[in-house]
Amino acid sequence: MRRWNGWGDESKDYPVKAGILGLLKQLIGVGTAPSDISLAEIVAQVPASHLPHHELISTDPELRIRHARGQSFADLVATRSGELGQIPDGVAFPQSSQAVRELIDWASANNLSLIPYGGGTSVAGHINPVAGERPILTVSLAKLNRLLEINPTARLARFGAGIKGPDLEAQLRAVGFTLGHFPQSFELSTLGGWIATRSSGQQSLGFGRIEQLWAGGRVETPQGSLELAPFPASAAGPDLREMLLGSEGRYGIITEATVRIRPIPELDVVHAIFFASWEQAQTAARTIAQANLPLGMLRLSTPTETITNLALAGHERAIGLLEGFLKLRGVGSEKCMLLVGFIGSQAQVQLSRQAVLSLARQHGGVHIGQSFGKAWQTGRFRAPYLRNRLWELGYGVDTVETATTWENVTPLLHSLEHSLRNGLAAEHEQVHVFTHLSHFYPTGSSIYTTYAFRLGNDAQATLARWQALKTAASQAIVTAGGTISHQHGVGLDHRPYLEAEKGRLGIGALQQLGQHFDPQGLLNPAKLYEDGQ
Amino acid sequence: MRRWNGWGDESKDYPVKAGILGLLKQLIGVGTAPSDISLAEIVAQVPASHLPHHELISTDPELRIRHARGQSFADLVATRSGELGQIPDGVAFPQSSQAVRELIDWASANNLSLIPYGGGTSVAGHINPVAGERPILTVSLAKLNRLLEINPTARLARFGAGIKGPDLEAQLRAVGFTLGHFPQSFELSTLGGWIATRSSGQQSLGFGRIEQLWAGGRVETPQGSLELAPFPASAAGPDLREMLLGSEGRYGIITEATVRIRPIPELDVVHAIFFASWEQAQTAARTIAQANLPLGMLRLSTPTETITNLALAGHERAIGLLEGFLKLRGVGSEKCMLLVGFIGSQAQVQLSRQAVLSLARQHGGVHIGQSFGKAWQTGRFRAPYLRNRLWELGYGVDTVETATTWENVTPLLHSLEHSLRNGLAAEHEQVHVFTHLSHFYPTGSSIYTTYAFRLGNDAQATLARWQALKTAASQAIVTAGGTISHQHGVGLDHRPYLEAEKGRLGIGALQQLGQHFDPQGLLNPAKLYEDGQ
The missing domain is CATH 3.30.465.10 (Uridine Diphospho-n-acetylenolpyruvylglucosamine Reductase; domain 3)
Structure with a gap:
């Protein structure tokens, strides 16, 4: 069964490696495990539903809890502490477009708010109910899945x-x-x-x-x-x-x-290349992204992320040997790992690999084969599971992301990391911050920054720390001219920063389209843009 | 100087080859040269401007004539006959965004219509003034060109x-x-x-x-x-x-x-491959488009277009030899020519060419090298010049285009060609129709159909013939589920057919955005969608 207060299925878990825990203790101090609320306790507090009866709708309290929040860090705090705030009055499970059509018409007639719900994985507050006068119906698309x-x-x-x-x-x-x-x-x-x-x-x-x-x-x-x-x-x-x-x-x-x-492509492989410095690595990666090669992916880690990933990997002896080998090739403590994915036919992959390795060598790149690539492919969906476990060890982990044009990538990255690293200075708390570029384009790149900090003494204190960091990071992004989201969307959390890139006139265009398709404002109020004009 | 009543610069001209004229005479009959109006005659008829004075605006009659129409067939009839209808009251030449900003504000204060004008090359009526109560100012961007x-x-x-x-x-x-x-x-x-x-x-x-x-x-x-x-x-x-x-x-x-x-890519080359039938050619071309190869272009002609292009090429002796060679390889009267463009490095082009030729051979393709590709590269912008000359020989030529998904490409193409070929049956006039697929995607293709017909006895008769053909073709496109335009846009000419693909609700969204950005409806009225709600 799916976890109600964290990522993933309850049957899946990935222990925290000793290396990463040691690194966190060393860098930001020892965490204190929080006391989490149980599902039974939280279900007992669920208020009565305000919805009229409808055959497609369940008002079961546990179901309403399970559809109340997404997967943002604030959502994690809410479910772990039980301070959920507004929850939906019910959840509908339509099985056809026609049933959705009828639910919308019924919601219009009954003056309800509707929240469309897919996987509930938003990290920006997309599916969180916002308190208001209307009863709130979450519409799960779970049964429209064929x-x-x-x-x-x-x-x-x-x-x-x-x-x-x-x-x-x-x-x-x-x-x-x-x-x-x-x-x-x-x-x-x-x-x-x-x-x-x-x-x-x-x-x-x-x-x-x-x-x-x-x-x-x-x-x-x-x-x-x-x-x-x-x-x-x-x-x-x-x-x-x-x-x-x-x-x-x-x-x-x-x-x-x-x-x-x-x-399905004939080949789908990932190779690792190490560079001696961020400057060399970023230039090489940009050059590769601009070479019009049919690649599958590029992913470039900063020195701090590279060290953190090596710690996450475990296998200390093998990593030690690798580091020795890299050092002989001139790649030392500032090393950066670039993953390059190749998809396509044997011949195409061979040609692209030759071209990529040749470009990498011009910037001092050292090719390490496929072992890190295979590890990445195996673990590519595991990071959110790690967050559950780190929470239980007293650490909060979250990510922010943006995208910008190439000449601005390193300045924005530095500004963003600086804002996070110093985001809890007033509390004299350290923040561990590291970054990779995860989505490459000829004209620029996304920037994906992870930050870890110690949880506060209670939910309010933890939320305040997260809010301070999130605000600092978001302001750093818009100040440096990045988009407020490259891949997570706007929701509630990024809404205050949207006008910086769309302008007042652009936000008005989004609102105007809302007026056109949904003049009563029934659908997902308060998300993306402010309601009303 | 640019032609005022047809395509291109007056200094550029490309004579009609005897082969193509012979083909037209044989297929649709002898054309009768129309009598065109002169620029002096038409300038003498220009009515007074209704615009207030503005330093960026010229109300010179010739300039107004030169900005009154685009390059659709109806525009050609209008300029050749002098029956231009509404013309702009003046033309502005702003040199900066700020100057455009001020012109818009000035137009708002003075209740004018504004028509943005780029190259005046629309073939769908995008820049044609529509008669109304407001004076009409065409805003040329010609000086905003740095x-x-x-x-x-x-x-x-x-x-x-x-x-x-x-x-x-x-x-x-x-x-x-x-x-x-x-x-x-x-x-x-x-x-x-x-x-x-x-x-x-x-x-x-x-x-x-x-x-x-x-x-x-x-x-x-x-x-x-x-x-x-x-x-x-x-x-x-x-x-x-x-x-x-x-x-x-x-x-x-x-x-x-x-x-x-x-x-600039290291190589930019075009090869020709001939197939024995449309069925084989289309399947091969689709397969190539779906092979995730980094190609520059694909262009596939039907048998009729292939024959027409060979006639257009001249070089009768060389074409005869080619046809003999193809016949030996089993490619006869139903032959279809596929042009394949390769861009990229030497190594990439070599790899892609091997892959393409291998796929083509599986469908009986015969590779003919680069000579037709080079001819296409040389002549790629010349077709509109040919239209000027054919008009003067008594023939009208126009094109229609659409795009659809692969399973629908051949049925739509046949329906479209049928509608045009029989479009003047009531007058017992023949129409010469041929097609190529010009823009390829993994999921489908554009369809670009050319049709030639004899001009009528006067401008009204010619326009009626064109209107009958254009209507038949547009109806065939929307009935068969194609988009009303893959590359020419909507303008005035395709507006009646837009609702078929956008729906009433979708058209309303476009109108709503117009209300947002331009509540007075100053900008390019009547284009894309109907004014008002």
Whole structure:
């Protein structure tokens, strides 16, 4: 069964390696385990539902708790402490577009707020109910999760939007295809959620972001249905798909989605290359990203992240040997690890690998083969599990991310890390901060920064620490000219920073579209932009 | 000097080869040369301007005539016959975003309509004034045409949006870069026009459509300015760029545009492969497009277009030898020519060529080397010049285009060609129709159909013939589920067919955005969608 107060299935767990715990103790001090509330205690506090009866809706208290929060750090504090605030009055499980249509009409007639719910994996507050006068109905797409149609000639597949990553891939792989969309939340997140939040998979360099993968489908809005044809391309005015991508449930509920699929690549391998300094590594990685090679992914860690990852890996003796070897090649304490993914035919991968290694060598890169790449492939979805365990050991871990153009990547990264490293200086608390560039483009890169800090003495104190860090990081991002999110979306948490990049006029355009599709403001209030004008 | 009543510069002309004239005579009959009006005659008829005085505006009659129409077939009839209908009251030539801003404010205060004008190359009525109560000011971006900034690290360049294709490429090529956007209108069309109409270049397979190339910039709207940062990607809500792409001047005037550039590729070559039948050729071309190879372009002609192109090429003796050679290889009268463009490094091109030729051979493809590819590269922008000359010989030529998913490509193509071939049956006139697939995607293709017919006895009769054909073709496209435009945009001519793909709710969203950015409805009225709600 899925954890109600943390990431993943209860049957899955990954212990914290001694090396990483030692590193945290050394860098930020000993953590103190918090006392978490039990599910039974929290269920006992659930208030009565304000919803009228409806056959598709459950008002079961535990179910309402389980759909009340996503996976942001604030959500973790809330579920661990029991201070959940507003929870939904019920959860509906429609099984068809038609049922969603009817629920929206019923919500309109009964003056309810509706929150579309995919995998509940948002880390920006997308599915959190906000207190207001209307009863709140969470609409889970969990039962709208079937493969509806597959068109191998045009390489298109249509799914119920509530399908989860592994189910989607399993159905495609059974017939030789893949979507290739693997965000870190892959195990639990859904196709509809990816679209509504403009998700980016770890191999977006090879397979494309969800914007490139989503071809069309069905959206139910309070003003009617949209059926978007999966044209390969069109010049017929602004693209309606692009208005729904990132609309975060405010314009409609995506019920069915047609995606662009491709045959499973012959090869999908990841190689590691080490560099002696960030400057060399970043220049090499940028040059590789700009070489128009058909790569699967690029991922470049700063020196601090490289050290942290080596500690996370365990295998101390093997790591020691590696470090000795690198040192002989001139790669020492400032070493940076670049992972390069190759997908495609044998011949294509061979050609791309030659080109990449040649470019890397020009910047002092030392090729280490596939072992780190294989370890990354095995562990690519595990980081959120680690957060559960570290919480129980008294440590908070969260991530922030942005994207910017190449000349601004290192300055923004330094400013962002500085803001976090000093974010708890007033409390004389240390923060362990490290970064990788995870999504590469010819014109720039995403920046993904992880930070770890000690939990406070109680939930309020912990939340205050997190809020101070989140605010400092968000301000650093917008001040340095980054987007407030490259892959997590806006939700509640990033909303205050959106105007910095969209402008007042741009925010107004988003609001205006909301007025058009949802004049009563029923859908996911307060997310993405402020309600009202 | 630029032709006022047809395509291109007056100094450029390409004679009609005897072969193509013979083919037209044989297939649709002898044409009768029309009697065209002179520029002096038409200038003498220009009515007085209704504009108040403004230092940036000229009300010179000839200038107004030269900015009154684009390059659609209806525009050609209008300028050749003198029956222009509404013309602008004046033309403004702002030299900065600030000047555009002030012109918009001035137009708002004086209750004028504004038509943004790039290269005047629209083939869908985008820049044609529509009669109404307000005086009409055409705003030419011709003087907003400079390279403003180049960022080689992030591979971005910012230009005034009125820059024309050759000027843009010349400035980039001088420093080793290219944009790679080459629509057939390249010689005259502008960066801002490409964005406003969602243009697609002939090598979009390799370089991307304008949607992928446009990173950000400045847009002046009646409600204020938008400055869009050139993030490499973002998940921060719906993308404002995508609301402007294809907005056809209705939401604002794009004044400055930052584009994604890349180094000039080491190789840029085009090979020809012939197939014995459409079925084999289409399957081979689809398979190649779906093989995830880094190609520059694909272009596949139907048997009729292949024969027409061979006639256009001249060189009858060489063509005869080619046909003999193909016949020996089993490729006869139903032959189809596929052009495959390769861009990239020597090694990459070699690998891609091997892969393409291997796939082609599996479908009976016969490789003919680069001679047809070189001819195509030389003549790629010449087709519109040919239209001028054929008009003078009594023939009308126009094109329609769409895109659809692969399983629907051949059925739609047949239905479209059938509608045109029989479009003048009531008059017992023949229409010569041929098609190529010009833009390939893994999920589908564009379809580009050319049709030739004899001009009527006068302008009204000619226009009626064209209107009958255009209507039949547009209806065939939407009935068969194609987009009403893959690369030309909506304008006036495709507006009646837009609802078929956007739905009433989708059209309403476009109107709503217009209300937001331009509540008075000053900008380019009647284009893209109907005014008012």
